[in-house]
Amino acid sequence: MTTTNKTTSDVEHDHSGRPTPPLALHVRRLRLWYPKRSITQEELAAVSGAHIKQVQRLERVRRLPTVVEDIIALAHTLGVSVEALIAPGILERIKASTDARRAQLGLELGDDTSGCRRDDG
Numbered sequence: 001m002t003t004t005n006k007t008t009s010d011v012e013h014d015h016s017g018r019p020t021p022p023l024a025l026h027v028r029r030l031r032l033w034y035p036k037r038s039i040t041q042e043e044l045a046a047v048s049g050a051h052i053k054q055v056q057r058l059e060r061v062r063r064l065p066t067v068v069e070d071i072i073a074l075a076h077t078l079g080v081s082v083e084a085l086i087a088p089g090i091l092e093r094i095k096a097s098t099d100a101r102r103a104q105l106g107l108e109l110g111d112d113t114s115g116c117r118r119d120d121g
Contacts, residue, residue: 003106028059035109 032038041059045052075082083091102109 018031027055034107036107040108043105045109046105047098047107049101052085 031041031044041055042052044050045055048055071082071085075085078085
């Protein structure tokens with residue numbers, strides 16, 4: 001089996017030349033631009049079921065975790081979505097428990113789930 005050596009050269013850079021964290025930037029951006037209003041790290045942890053320290057770590061990470069790269073590569077190789085790699089019953093259980101926690105905290109996704117806030121003007 002051939003493995004690839006993933007290095008920091010895989011990191012993209014923003015317009016000022018600073019490294020753009022491949023996962024952290026997007027987790028934080030999506031959290032801050034959550035439909036209706038931004039949500040805190042604590043709310044994200046509570047709804048997702050992740051520990052707050054894991055959410056904080058994901059927002060700081062400078063490299064995409066190898067396991068995430070491997071899962072994406074497997075899905076791409078097989079020509080399916082990442083979700084297609086997960087047993088349907090497990091995927092539905094995760095979604096249902098997340099939806100229940102979201103409802104309990106009163107956090108609605110609204111009609112726009114693209115990760116971009118709608119223009120109010």
